Amino acid sequence: MADSTMDRVAQATPPKVAHKIKGLSDRAIAWIFVGPTIFLLLAINIFPLIWTINLSFTNFRANRPNREVDYVGLRNYERILTDSDIWMTMQATAHFLFWTIALQVVIGFALAYLINKKFKGNDLWTTIIVLPMMLSPAVVGNFWTFLYQPQIGVFNYIISFFTGADPSSFEMIGSVTLAPWAIIIVDTWMWTPFVMLICLAGLRSIPDYIYEAAEIDRASKFRQFWTITVPMVLPFLMLAVLFRGIENFKMFDLVVQLTGGGPGTVTELTSINLKREAFEKWRTGYASAYAIILFVTVFGLASIYVKALNKVKER
Amino acid sequence: MAAHSINEPSRRQKTIAGTLVIAYALITMIPLAWIFITGFKSPSDAIAYPPKIVFEPTLEGYVNLFTQRTRQTQEFLDANPPEAWYDEIVRQYDMVIVGPSKFGERFLNSVIIGFGSTFLSVFLGTLAAYAFSRFRIPLADDLLFFILSTRMMPPIAVAIPIFLMYRELGLSDTHLGMILLYTAVNISLAVWLLKGFIDEIPREYEEAALIDGYTRFQAFYKIVLPQAATGIASTAIFCLIFAWNEYAFAVLLTSGTAQTAPPFIPTIIGVGGLDWPAVAAGATLFLVPVMVFTIVLRKHLLRGITFGAVRK
Numbered sequence: 001m002a003d004s005t006m007d008r009v010a011q012a013t014p015p016k017v018a019h020k021i022k023g024l025s026d027r028a029i030a031w032i033f034v035g036p037t038i039f040l041l042l043a044i045n046i047f048p049l050i051w052t053i054n055l056s057f058t059n060f061r062a063n064r065p066n067r068e069v070d071y072v073g074l075r076n077y078e079r080i081l082t083d084s085d086i087w088m089t090m091q092a093t094a095h096f097l098f099w100t101i102a103l104q105v106v107i108g109f110a111l112a113y114l115i116n117k118k119f120k121g122n123d124l125w126t127t128i129i130v131l132p133m134m135l136s137p138a139v140v141g142n143f144w145t146f147l148y149q150p151q152i153g154v155f156n157y158i159i160s161f162f163t164g165a166d167p168s169s170f171e172m173i174g175s176v177t178l179a180p181w182a183i184i185i186v187d188t189w190m191w192t193p194f195v196m197l198i199c200l201a202g203l204r205s206i207p208d209y210i211y212e213a214a215e216i217d218r219a220s221k222f223r224q225f226w227t228i229t230v231p232m233v234l235p236f237l238m239l240a241v242l243f244r245g246i247e248n249f250k251m252f253d254l255v256v257q258l259t260g261g262g263p264g265t266v267t268e269l270t271s272i273n274l275k276r277e278a279f280e281k282w283r284t285g286y287a288s289a290y291a292i293i294l295f296v297t298v299f300g301l302a303s304i305y306v307k308a309l310n311k312v313k314e315r
Numbered sequence: 316m317a318a319h320s321i322n323e324p325s326r327r328q329k330t331i332a333g334t335l336v337i338a339y340a341l342i343t344m345i346p347l348a349w350i351f352i353t354g355f356k357s358p359s360d361a362i363a364y365p366p367k368i369v370f371e372p373t374l375e376g377y378v379n380l381f382t383q384r385t386r387q388t389q390e391f392l393d394a395n396p397p398e399a400w401y402d403e404i405v406r407q408y409d410m411v412i413v414g415p416s417k418f419g420e421r422f423l424n425s426v427i428i429g430f431g432s433t434f435l436s437v438f439l440g441t442l443a444a445y446a447f448s449r450f451r452i453p454l455a456d457d458l459l460f461f462i463l464s465t466r467m468m469p470p471i472a473v474a475i476p477i478f479l480m481y482r483e484l485g486l487s488d489t490h491l492g493m494i495l496l497y498t499a500v501n502i503s504l505a506v507w508l509l510k511g512f513i514d515e516i517p518r519e520y521e522e523a524a525l526i527d528g529y530t531r532f533q534a535f536y537k538i539v540l541p542q543a544a545t546g547i548a549s550t551a552i553f554c555l556i557f558a559w560n561e562y563a564f565a566v567l568l569t570s571g572t573a574q575t576a577p578p579f580i581p582t583i584i585g586v587g588g589l590d591w592p593a594v595a596a597g598a599t600l601f602l603v604p605v606m607v608f609t610i611v612l613r614k615h616l617l618r619g620i621t622f623g624a625v626r627k
Contacts (some may be wrong), residue, residue, distance in 0.1 A: 026450055029531050033446035037439050037462070037502055044499035045465040046425060048476035055476070062479060117324040119333035128340040131347065136560035139598045142581035143350050146591055152362045154349055167364075178408045189343065197616070233389060250469035252460045253562035257581055271563075274471045279567060291472030298467050 049295075056289035063282040076289035086290075088265065089273045095180060096187075096269060097248050101241055103188045108195025109237065115196070116203045130193040137190065141257035144186050148172040179259050179267050186258060187248065195240045202236030203229070235313045242305055249298050251271075270294055350602070353595035361591045375404050376592030378581065380418050380600075384410040417579065418597060425575040425601070427490055429558040432497035436554045437547060439498070440505025445535060447506065448513040449521075459510075462503045470563040478568060488569045496564055501554040508553065512546025513539065549615035552608055559605060576601050 006315045024032075056076055080086055111129065115122050131141070147155040148171075156167035172182040206228065215226045252271040255261065261268035261276075268276075274294065278287035324332070353361050355372040363370075378401045386409055395411070397403045406414055447455055477496065478487065486492030516539060524534040540547075566578040578595040585589050609616070 024531065026531060030446045030450035030452055033442035033450075034458075037443040037506065038458070039463055040439065040495070040499050040502060041462060044477065044496060045468065046475055048480060050470070051476040051480070052472065062475070074521050079585050081513065107339075111336060111592075114332040114336050117329050117332035119324075119329040119336070122333070122336065123613070125333075125336050125340045127610055129336070129343055130319060130613070130616065131606060131609060132343060134556055134605045136562065136577045136605075138560075138562035138577040139580050139601055140346075141597065146353070146589075146594075147346055147349060147478065152364050154345065154366050157364070157366050158345075163544055172599060174524065189346070195481075246467055253577070256562075256566075271471050274469070275567070278471060280321050284479075288475055291469065291475060294469055295467070295472055298469075299464070302467060 044307045052288045052291055055285050056292050058285040061282050062278075062284040069285075072285070074287045077293065079286070080290050080293060085265070086273065089268055089270050092180065092265075092267060093249065093269045094265075096184060096251070097245060100187045100191070100248055103184070103245055104192045104195045104244060105237060105241065107188070108192045108240070109199045109233070111192070111196045112199035112203055115200060130197065132190045133193045134192070137254040138257045140190065141186060141254040144182075144258055145173060148182055150174075160176045173259055174263055176263055176266050179263055182259055183255055185268055186254060187251070189242060190254070191247075195244065197236075198236050198240040198243075199233055202233035205236075206232045235309065238305075238309045238312060242302065242309065246298060246302060247307075249294075333401045345601075350595050350598050353592055356592050356595075358585060358590065358592055359594075373404070374401075376413075376596035377402045378586065379590055379593040380596045380610060381416055382412045383414050383416050385413050386427045416583075418576070418583075421574055421576045421579040422600070424468070424490070424573055425559060425577075428497060428573065428575055429555055430492045431490065431494040432558045433551050433555040434502060435494060435498040435507075436501040436505045440502050440509050440550065441540075441543070441547060443502075443506045444509035444513050445539060447510050449518070457617070459506070462506050466503045471567070474564060474567045477564075480570060488572045488574075490573050493564070493569065493573050493575075496568070497558040500561075500564075501557055503549050504557070505554055508550045509546060512543050512550075545615065549612060552612055554617070556605055556608070565588050583594045588620075 057071050057073060058069050059072050059076075061067065115126055144155075147153045148154050150168045153167075155172065156170065158168075159165065160167040170178060172178045210228055210232075211224060212235045214228060219227070250271055251269055255267060255269055255272060256275075259267040263268070263273045265273075274287055274290050277283050277290060342504050352368075352370075354376045355374070356367070356370055357373050357375055360370045382405070383407050388516070389409070390404060392409060392411070397406055402412060446452060447459060449588045451459065451537075481487040481492050484492075520538050520542070521534040524538050525531070530535065560577060561575070562577040565575045569575070569578075576597070578602060580594060581589070583597060585591075585593060
């Protein structure tokens with residue numbers, strides 16, 4: 001593009017003026033401008049990735065740097081893929097992903113649809129709804145443990161106020177059945193606004209004339225919703241699901257502070273499990289293999305998904 | 316336009332939509348409001364049941380947040396009268412203030428690392444975005460996707476080798492190390508966002524400047540930069556919010572010197588467990604800057620989050 005710009009400029013101007021375009025060549029500037037970014041990403045992302053791959057074939061332990069390191073081939077991978085605890089972790093993660101995404105898509109889309117009705121003061125209320133996603137998940141997660149306290153917490157108080165149940169009869173964080181929901185509720189509270197904003201972008205991108213045409217064709221409002229609104233917002237919604245999926249697959253801070261993976265291991269999502277292996281048990285080689293498996297999973301799922309997304313967009 | 320009115324929601328629709336959205340917003344606000352008011356409660360009010368909405372406000376939480384205290388004998392307390400209002404607050408519990416807590420330091424670390432990495436990611440991101448927008452770069456699309464894909468790695472996965480690498484280089488638990496790391500995480504976002512903004516600036520402006528005898532550099536910083544100012548500002552906000560709130564790297568790679576506030580706030584212990592008013596006070600002080608940013612810059616939010624897909 002740049003070369004053609006230069007060509008056009010050169011052609012359109014007399015030689016004397018063209019000569020006045022001075023300084024470094026565009027190619028040099030392009031490298032100077034892009035170079036540092038690429039260098040930083042190579043140093044902090046790619047080099048470590050290669051290092052992780054290398055470590056994943058060893059029995060290295062980072063807390064014992066002087067011990068001899070053996071290459072163990074694919075043994076780490078084999079152990080992870082046959083470990084039933086890790087499959088439990090994967091299941092917990094899948095459960096968390098499914099419900100957070102389902103709730104956030106439904107509530108987020110509904111909110112965007114309502115906000116798009118352009119009622120008075122919607123700007124202010126939108127800003128309030130968006131606040132939670134701007135905050136620190138760790139700090140927020142920590143404070144929610146206070147809200148969830150059975151004896152003194154506001155959450156239990158409000159629920160019991162409306163249902164009449166004894167607030168100390170349900171312990172969100174301490175219960176095996178409720179703890180996963182405790183994190184799903186907080187995640188939904190924090191991230192529904194994100195889905196909402198993207199849906200709102202989608203709704204605003206629909207040109208008015210499409211509805212006008214439908215109106216002339218006497219399509220009912222219901223029909224307009226299903227044949228115009230939903231398909232037009234779908235690519236945006238799918239993009240939101242992609243971002244939320246990737247983010248929640250690596251979910252760490254919120255859950256660490258909220259439940260710490262417990263009780264037992266019912267909320268031990270993959271990131272928390274991985275942290276335990278890497279920084280508590282110090283099985284660095286094993287954890288590296290685990291990290292690679294997770295990365296390949298996210299990358300693989302994301303690529304398949306992006307392909308599907310592009311197909312939807314083309315329609 | 317007559318046709319336009321067809322799509323204009325009726326008054327009744329607006330009322331229903333408004334009511335539902337406001338109801339959701341109010342529910343959303345409860346946890347935030349609770350953090351805020353708990354910061355002004357005494358420890359006993361904070362754990363009262365049913366939860367107290369009316370209470371006598373105190374700055375005890377804030378005093379506990381910023382100070383370290385120790386228990387003293389009655390004789391000592393009688394011999395040394397309180398010097399300031401914050402001394403009196405801790406004396407109710409037979410305590411005296413022995414020095415500042417680590418909160419100030421951790422908060423300052425958040426400021427240094429947050430702003431440092433934001434500046435660096437926006438600076439490098441602007442240069443790269445400009446180059447991607449204006450020059451022919453081999454495999455530009457692949458490079459851009461590569462840049463975005465660096466965000467897909469779980470932080471823990473990256474943390475293992477970074478931990479080892481930083482230990483070798485002496486970068487663990489340093490401000491510089493954390494700034495570089497957060498910059499690397501944020502740069503993908505910065506490049507993508509800024510490319511969207513710069514793409515929208517007509518090339519003709521620079522071409523005219525080049526003909527006038529400007530160098531590329533001059534055209535870049537005299538013509539393009541001022542035009543991209545709003546985009547740069549909203550990108551900076553997103554980078555700052557991330558760096559400000561990041562927890563996983565901070566907790567794994569720092570232990571003291573360079574530790575930011577998010578890993579610190581949940582560890583403020585009082586008598587018999589977490590000191591909830593102090594935790595709430597710390598959380599409030601930490602959340603307020605981001606909230607203010609969000610409210611002030613709400614107009615740019617939507618554009619930023621959708622990579623400029625919405626043009627207003």
